[in-house]
Amino acid sequence: MHRTRILSNMFSGWSWAVHCLYLFLNICSFEVSGGLVQSCGHIIPESPVLALGSNFTALCILNESCLDFGNIYASQIIWKMKNKVIPKEQYREINRTVSSVTFNDTSSLASPLTCNVLADGQIEQNIYGISVTVGLPPEKPKNLSCIVYLSPKVEWYMNCTWNPGRHTFLDTRFRLKYMWPRETFPDCIPEYVNNSCTISDVQFFVNLEVWVEAANALGKAESDHLVFDPIEIVKPPPPRNLSVNSGILPTVLKLSWENQISTVVMELKFNIRYRISSDTNWMEVPPEDTASPRTSFSIQGLRPYTEYVFSIRCMKEDGVGFWSDWSEEQIGVTTEDKPSKGPTIWRTIDVSPSPAFWIVRLMWKALEPFEANGVILQYEVTIRAKPPLSHPPSRYNVTTTSLTLKLPNGTYEVTVVAHNRVGASPPSVLLIPSSNSKAPVKNIRTLPKDGKLWVGWTAPNNVLKYVIEWCLMSNSSDCITEWQTEPGNIQGTYLKGDIKPFKCYLITVYPLFADGQGSGQSVKAYLQQGRPSKGPTVQTKKVGKAEAVLTWNHLTVDEQNGFIRSYTILYKTVDGNETAVSVDPSKTEYTLSSLTSDTLYTVRMMAYTDAGGRSGPDFTFTTQKFGRGxxxxxxxxxxxxxxxxxxxxxxxxxxxxxxxxxxxWPNVPDPSKSNIAQWSPQVPAKHDFSSKDQMYPEGSFTDVSVVEIEADDKKSFSEQDLKPFDLLKKEKSTSEGHSSGIGGSSCMSSPRQSVSDSDEGETTQNTSSTVQYSTVVLNGYRDQTPVQVFSRSESTQPLLDSEERLEDHAGGSDSTTQRQHYFKQHCGQDETKTERPFFERAKQIISANEEDLAGFAQLQISGQSSQPLGFELEENTQEAALPDVLQTSSEGQTVRPETVEGNIPSVDEMPKSYLPQTVRQGGYMPQ
Structure with a gap:
């Protein structure tokens, strides 16, 4: 069974959990005997109360009966404070059963304080523990005072209060002690607080001694003793049922009240205070006027038609004791009186559409309540013209505080009078001059001060008064003019209107003289400046290769919140540093230079006032790749x-x-001018044409390459007669690339080869693919009989089979029979020998010519054509002889071979063929 010890004192205000922890300590060294657990030691002092900052020593004493059983000695004791081991330097072993611990300053001492030992197995065992209380002794109570009150039950009681002093951290008790010279009364013990106590049933006219005693575990203290008669410390109750009534005069109000203390008990004096209901400052009636006992009082010198608040208090007439509390407040209103002054008047003048007139706006201020002395019913405005104008006076009755008139240019005297129920105010006079001819004020300036806006100026001489105009500048509304007047002996004043911070005001000062006024001088001012609401929005006006012209608009007056002192342009590239440029606030355009071409830039602009700056939105632009020009x-x-x-x-x-x-476009020879056009079988065999006498001059033919003469295969020429063909070989070698010829059989069978470059009879190119061909035209020349003439054509169009068939099937003509007979005789045996060389055929022709020329000469011009050449024999042809063979060079000259003697075949024996077109002398017609 555990043994418990009860601690006598605890720290004041500790929780129950802490009390339980410190009240129940387990003793961990045991000796079992008869079922009870006995302690092996204890600590002295037991639960001490210590002064804060003092020295303290505790002793842990082991019981002799436990030494042998537990083998425990003082050298094994461990001291702990709130489960924290105390340094061994503070230990002291007095003997084998006693160990002490010392604290030089109890400020660091905390509960619980325990002594412990290490038992077998190095297990820590708690032997004993105590709770230590640290505090301060009580101080001497100060400022003891007592007041006697009258209760609602009309009983007197006394309440005393004092200053208890410092906090002691201990349970400190206070007692109010009082006594008569020969009688002592029970102590008054405070019930709720330690600095107040109430004594009932107070008796007057006898001295009472009063003092306060404070005591705790560390000591006691008493206050100074007070000796007084309770009648000297009375605080009477305030007067009740206060009422306020209007007097006969508009400046007088009468107060009446009831006293709660009878004059038999004591005489009282009073104190009356009052104020205008719209004001917070109290005014008091002079104390000497209310020093005698009374229940009513009349207050004079008040403002007419003004609401006042009143309150009253009282005390003993001799001034000994205390003033009572103030009574409940009561309100009273004085009666009306005529206005004490006329309204303050001013004007603005605008130019009329007609130059001879003004638009005059008269303005006046409503009178203050203490000036109006009642309800203003109307204003009477009188306008008198000054010479040289002679208009009679004009009067206007208005209920507003402004009047707009159209007046001729000139000087006027304006008078305004305010009327209420009692009477009229003194007149207010304003002179409207035709011009501001007087000296203006100079050096106008403003200064924010004490939450107000002060305006100062340098005054001219002999100023009667000043008119100060101001208006709030805003984009959302017109500038509504406010104004005030000031006497002429000052040079600065505060504006009396509702001046707001961050708003711009236009302030104008006019000096008024007895005979005119000076021109107004204006200045802009802020009561308080702030940062702009937004920054300027910048745009590009023009962008070049290395420069950009930026433009922006000024901030509106509502956005500025102060005077704009400067602009700053900040620009940068995507990966570059930001560059800042300062700009004058009056500018709206700036040119950025030294930019990089074809580069994206980000630019923004900041506006600064005296209070700081604000940035506008970002804007991007790209410089041009090429500059101007x-x-x-x-x-x-x-x-x-x-x-x-x-x-x-x-x-x-x-x-x-x-x-x-x-x-x-190669030159095409004119077939009509060719010598072959002059050839005819009826002409003598030899025609000696020289180059000078040739019928057709040089250049008439564009190109003539080869002339091929065919005859019957059984006949041949002599070698001498083959000389003309040598010219063919030479011509072919020089103009083969652009020559044209007539190839193929006259019988329109298989195509034949043209003249070869080789004398050995090499195989020549086949000319069946492209052939330039000629036709034989019968025509008369110089009255001669028409003959067949060969004329060259450049056309390469193939012959149409339909044309052959058309003539082949023409029946009944003799010419057809003759052609069939000729082709059968001369061509039938060669149909199987189409590949025979040209010179072999030429040799046969020459051999045949030795005896008799039985065949005919055929002139063939080599060329490239897709069809063989044929000859078309016109219907009315005549017989003609072929005297010679004509040959044309590549330069267009005609070569005449030697005359071949022999028989010349008749026209009927000549081979016949068909051309796709008819070419006549003098030219050819295109197909």
């Missing part, structure tokens, strides 16, 4: 160079037009 400098030279090249090309082509024409 650079594109023109590139394009113009390129265009000029191109035009020059074109011009040079045109000139070159013009100079080389013959060469170009030769390659693109």
């Amino acid at each position: 650079e594109i023109e400098a590139i394009v113009v030279p390129v265009c000029l160079a191109f035009l020059l090249i074109v011009l040079l090309g045109v000139l070159f082509c013009f100079n080389k037009r013959d060469l170009i024409k030769k390659h693109i």
